[in-house]
Amino acid sequence: MRQDASPRQGQRDTASVTLQDIAAHAGVSRSTVSLVLRESPLVAERTRLKVQRSIKALGYVYNRGAAALRGSRTSTLGVVVYDIANPFFGAMVAGIDAALNREGYVSFLANSEDSPARQQRFLERMREHRVDGILLCPAEGTDPTLIDTLDGWGMPCVQVLRHVGEPPFDYAGADFHQGVCQAMDHLVALGHRRIAFLGGHSEHSATRERWQGYRESLERHRLTYQRLLRSTVTRRDGVAMIQQLMAESPAPSAVVCHNDLVAFGAMLGLKHLGRVPGVDCAVIGTDDVEEATLGDPALTSVATHPHAIGEEAARLALRRIATPEGAREQVVLAPRLQVRDSCGATRPPSGATELNPAAGEHA
Amino acid sequence: MRQDASPRQGQRDTASVTLQDIAAHAGVSRSTVSLVLRESPLVAERTRLKVQRSIKALGYVYNRGAAALRGSRTSTLGVVVYDIANPFFGAMVAGIDAALNREGYVSFLANSEDSPARQQRFLERMREHRVDGILLCPAEGTDPTLIDTLDGWGMPCVQVLRHVGEPPFDYAGADFHQGVCQAMDHLVALGHRRIAFLGGHSEHSATRERWQGYRESLERHRLTYQRLLRSTVTRRDGVAMIQQLMAESPAPSAVVCHNDLVAFGAMLGLKHLGRVPGVDCAVIGTDDVEEATLGDPALTSVATHPHAIGEEAARLALRRIATPEGAREQVVLAPRLQVRDSCGATRPPSGATELNPAAGEHA
DNA sequence: GCTAGTTTTTAGACCAATCCAAAAACGCCA
DNA sequence: TGGCGTTTTTGGATTGGTCTAAAAACTAGC
Structure with missing residues (x-):
């Protein structure tokens, strides 16, 4: 494609046009050209135009490495x-x-x-x-x-x-803390009493905030069932955790998940067990990624607006x-709780699901 | 946080240690330090160690801008x-x-x-x-x-x-061409005769290749039904296109989609219409994103290994x-056709779906 | 026409590295 | 000890901009 020995250039070696060349061509100093390039108001209009014409004519390319060397910003x-x-x-x-x-x-x-x-x-x-x-x-x-x-x-x-x-x-x-509280309040309002929280390490703030929201909500609503499972936060973890939980007695009637991936996994795990997400166990995710509207049922999720x-x-x-x-x-x-069908929807799980991020109504 | 007027530094102004300083500290020349930094084999072992000790001691930071100015590569x-x-x-x-x-x-x-x-x-x-x-x-x-x-x-x-x-x-x-052919062959083997293709503009290669695969497959299998819908490639487009198609007569019995997003949309659209994806109309996507295993049914997709x-x-x-x-x-x-349940699976759509990318079996 | 004040332009130092060719140091053997 | 071939080291030029302070070119007022 590229002819060897004779690289195609509009004018001379395009890579080597410098401020100096522009200055010579326009009949001004290097400093003036530099000012024009940086759109300084110091330069007179006529000079500016003249310099800009030379820049175009010679096919000049600004060298940010060089500029950064002396200047203070790299953008x-x-x-x-x-x-x-x-x-x-x-x-x-x-x-x-x-x-x-x-x-x-x-x-x-x-x-x-x-x-x-x-x-x-x-x-x-x-x-x-x-x-x-x-x-x-x-x-x-x-x-x-x-x-x-x-x-x-x-x-x-x-x-x-x-x-x-x-x-x-x-x-x-x-505000992950508030997000989890919203999810918990919603579930409690729907009558849930055994709510588990799935996923997260305690290494960082975003997880601690979620857990704190979970524990505070339990207290606020005087719920005694408490089950918080630590894990990494992939679909796979969601599957494993829900399966573990459903094997326990009593099993939770609802789960709030660290993120949507875990929630997807949880829904998948429920299906593996022959249970119906949203009916046999409510599931709420966090993030509200676009994929949340997919699946069956569509996932209720705490939107965090990435x-x-x-x-x-x-x-x-x-x-x-x-x-x-x-x-x-x-x-x-x-955050904003985006209610869909995975947490005890009134409509049948296989029914119509909305595509737009408009909250579904629940009795 | 940062004390004004007295920035906290281990040693002097950390930002201003240069090759020259290292050279002076180690008792060698600037050139030698430069060679050490670039791990040149020219430098004697003893000198190298001495210089490296000085680099550590002074808290030197390599300046890539300066290096790029003289050198030929920026990495x-x-x-x-x-x-x-x-x-x-x-x-x-x-x-x-x-x-x-x-x-x-x-x-x-x-x-x-x-x-x-x-x-x-x-x-x-x-x-x-x-x-x-x-x-x-x-x-x-x-x-x-x-x-x-x-x-x-x-x-x-x-x-x-x-x-x-x-x-x-x-x-x-x-190889998007081959990918579509695989999908088409699979559908034909399952007995489909009316297969539509959903999505894409013709502006670029990846779309042209897919369309060509579609048309060639029709010819190869001597299928007369042909329906190719142009569109951008979002979930929303998938919903719209499938709804348009299902209103036609005859409606397709299967659709191959430009990507998984469109396929998700198509499945969603089918549900809106009260149809069951994989039963009333087979759906195959392209990309095989992780989300393909979700949903109900899990999406059959041409894996393109991003x-x-x-x-x-x-x-x-x-x-x-x-x-x-x-x-x-x-x-x-x-590409590799990842067969799941959205194209006429033998198992019930709501049954167990696999999480691992292992192909489901079909009769 | 001269001066003071403002607007434009400029020279030259400077930034921190790499490159090149030449010099220095080293090792080995006669 | 000198000579020769390697191995290491080095000075100085070079890269392409920005910065600063001062010079030059205007402008207006008297």
Whole structure:
């Protein structure tokens, strides 16, 4: 495809046009060209136009590496998630990307797979690239001092979804505590008395918050049945946990799940046992991923708005970069219980299910 | 958190330790330190250890911007996808990330949302950052000359999943043509004669390949019923299309879908109509995302192995970077029909469904 | 026409690495 | 001890921008 020895170029070696060349072509100094590139108001209109014409004519390409060397900003961010294959994170990253894009920022992405070591390597790498800041969904088992370390580096860091270390720190996430309470209240209102909670380690905040919501709800409603199963948070775990629970006596009449993946697994597990989710045992998930409307029955879930969280996190990061010493902020979005058919629906499980995120009515 | 005026540092201003400082501390020259950093075999063992000790002692941070200025490589890649919220891309990005991580590469990610303009902006930005190469899932409506433009830039580019422009180019994807044929053959073997195909625009290769597979299969099996519906490829489209089809006479007895999202939508639409997917109308998807095992019935789908495609694409890119003038390569992974219960299963739709990706048996 | 004040432009140092070619150090043997 | 071939080390040029402070070019007022 590419002819060897005679690379096709509009004009000379396209990779080597520098500020100096533009300056010569336009009959001004290097400094002036630099000012034009950065849209400085110092430059006179006529000069600006002249320089811009030269830039076009020579096919100049701005060299961000060189600019970063002397300047203070790279317009670059590092983003760490622990499971990009989870559609929840997909939506969140889309939100981050949209917000950053609007501000002329661009981001590195790493998938830590919940490995603190891998996360650490990436963060060090980001430091070498002189990114302006980090968006971090800390991997499970992250050393809480990591936040202090980043602070010591002078690296702005916004934690997302989970947080480690001591406040004050920048954080964007959902109110998981409240989310679980909403789910519990709903189930209690439907008459459930034996409600279990499925999934999570205690290593990080997002899990602790959920568990606390569970325990507080039990107390508030004076429920004596208490069953909290720890696990990683995949479909497979959901299947295993529900099977374990249904074999017990008494079995729960409802389960609230750490996330939608676990809830999907729980529903699947119930089917394996010949039980009908939503009839024999109510199931509520957390996240409200798009897939929640699928399945039979459609999953009732606590919506945590990943796209909005992503945008919010990006906004926070940009604000911190602009004012490094400003007060730390925590943005905690309110969740919303999205009622569908997996928690004792009035309609038959195989009946019509809505596609739009509009809550179904329940008696 | 961060004390103003007295930033906490282990030793001096941590951000300003340079090669020069290391050289002075270790009693060698700047050049030698540089060689040590790049793990050059030229350096004597004793010197290497001495320098490494100084690097640790002073808390040195490598400056990749500076290195990129003089050197030829940045160990950096740009990745463009068009819908990161789609779990298929999530898995693919995870594959890319894993493969790059192993080779010490790190990547920028952009979500084009199928906007060629946004894609273009990102690519130009990547050029300014001097990335070593691009992994591109071209946005719908991408001008085919884009590939020539990138080539003109001297920028290695591997297209993924879709491709535009004329071969030879580097490409990693799945054999969508063969995938559709497998699905069609399976349906015909089950006795279906009226099979429709749902979804896709004709703008890019991946859709054309699917359609061609559909039409060829019709011919090969001498089927006269032909119904191919164009659309974007979301759940919503699946619902709409299946409802339109079922209102026709004759209605299809089976549908093959552009991707799993459309297939999920189709199953949902059938339920809306009071029909049972897999009984009243067989449904086959493409991608085999993890969610395919959910739902009722579990979705039969053509597995296209996104994680593997991602790894393969990354591998191709690294190879091209190493040998810019080598022959272009196209890696096309064979798809595999993952038979479950949505296409005329022998078991009852509400019965046990498997979680593991092991094919269900059919009479 | 001269001066003071404002607007534009510029020279030259600087950022932190890599590259190249040449110099220094080393080892070995006559 | 000198000479020769390796192995290591090094100085200085180079990369392509930004920054700062000062110079130059205008403008208006007297």
